[in-house]
Amino acid sequence: MKRLLLPALLMPGHAWAQGWGNVAKEAEEKGFSWTDPLWPSFWMAWTPVTFVLxxxxxxxxxxxxxxxxxxxxxxxxxxxxLGLTTTLGDRLFITLLGTAYIFLAWLGLMGQPLWAPLGLSMAWGVFCFWKV
Structure with a gap:
């Protein structure tokens, strides 16, 4: 019994030094972030933006x-x-390819914000499905 008394007396101080006093405290909540990965241990950093895209x-x-x-x-x-014979899938591909070029050119020449190239890309998509 005497052998158990000494470790029992030393235990609370030792446990407190390891951080057991923080067990009852609630974790601090952080807000939503568009750049934090959805699944941190996954092989690809799927952010909410890439997932929606x-x-x-x-x-x-x-x-x-x-x-x-x-x-x-x-x-x-x-x-x-453009003089091409296209189907719906071809027009979607041309739209996506043009959209990527519009965004890359805008980022290279102007920077952010990206609302203007979004509008240009939507107009490009309408043009592709209407006239290409």
């Missing part, structure tokens, strides 16, 4: 696939302003 791209591909399968079985081929 890829969901949008795959959603557009899915919509075009459904349209090609159901409504436009033969595809909507046409020769547009």
């Amino acid at each position: 890829f969901c949008g791209i795959f959603g557009a591909i899915a919509i075009i696939a459904v349209l090609e399968i159901t409504k436009y079985r033969d595809g909507i081929e046409r020769v547009g302003v």
